[in-house]
């Protein structure tokens with residue numbers, strides 16, 4: 001007998017406060033943008049929106065790069081587009097690793113056929129810029145691929161000196177800024193970063209599924225020699241160069257450049273709703289003002305950290321190099337970390353993050369990013385943690401966490417009022 005079709009229920013997820021390492025709650029204006037009507041991909045309205053997206057993300061990345069657009073897919077799609085387009089099998093790539101996402105870069109470079117040289121540092125630390133530069137002098141890589149902020153360790157690698165010195169040494173610098181864009185200072189041009197990619201689901205407070213990317217003429221010079229146009233849309237007389245073609249069709253940057261330029265080469269069908277979301281996320285972030293947004297992230301993480309410490313918890317990682325949007329905190333001795341995380345979700349609707357690799361079972365990661373990064377949420381999270389820690393038998397002075405967080409916000413209000 002044929003089975004009855006099963007429809008399941010309406011899609012009505014229970015409300016959550018997403019305070020993990022991403023994704024986070026989406027700006028309401030971005031949710032509205034997602035429900036805008038479809039347009040054809042060559043409708044002049046749509047191509048105008050594509051141009052606007054390019055202009056908006058140039059401002060977010062702080063770059064003059066013409067080639068600033070979206071890769072369809074989550075953040076790793078843009079990482080893959082940059083690295084597979086840049087790397088010809090046999091190229092040497094240096095990857096400094098300070099967390100899980102450095103390993104992802106190694107994986108992607110390896111699949112692209114690179115000879116990968118790695119540098120490692122303990123999770124919870126970053127590299128002194130000289131260590132990276134010395135390795136570039138020693139190994140002379142074509143590309144240095146590194147992560148800006150690695151959510152797995154909550155650390156941010158300083159890049160201001162690395163970029164210009166790599167440029168002097170003739171190396172191309174690729175940076176994964178997925179977790180820092182929009183919340184931490186990121187200066188693509190001033191730091192001489194050649195190719196940078198990102199995602200929407202952290203400080204940009206959009207949904208995962210669209211990955212902004214930017215790259216300069218140094219990158220164009222390398223990748224345009226690898227240009228291949230697929231049969232069926234190939235212009236008459238076009239011939240492939242005598243270099244191994246980019247192994248991915250979907251992530252072939254030169255073909256995507258033709259799609260995002262006046263050529264409007266028919267490549268994929270742009271993910272229409274995600275383009276609307278990306279445009280609105282950038283408008284929201286820029287509308288607030290990048291600097292004001294960075295400050296909001298700084299204050300929220302300072303308040304959260306003060307609150308956690310006042311509850312007797314110990315923060316993870318080198319304090320001089322913490323990202324401003326994710327906080328690593330040690331799970332107190334005797335507490336079932338996963339049990340408490342589940343109770344936080346079930347009893348309070350708050351999600352915080354677990355951790356990977358050497359940190360698994362040792363720390364929680366708490367995000368204060370984008371739309372979520374607000375005083376009310378910091379206080380809610382501290383209050384809920386206090387209740388659950390006390391239920392787990394930890395001696396926490398009632399109210400201590402929230403008082404400490406309030407003190408940070410109060411001091412900031414005084415600073416703002418005094419115009420300092």
Ligand SMILES: Cc1ncc(COP(=O)(O)O)c(C=O)c1O
Nearest residue numbers: 074075076101149150151178179
């Ligand atoms: C630094 C960093 N890079 C890359 C990624 C991968 O992003 P996605 O899961 O969107 O592909 C993440 C996701 O957390 C990240 O934090």
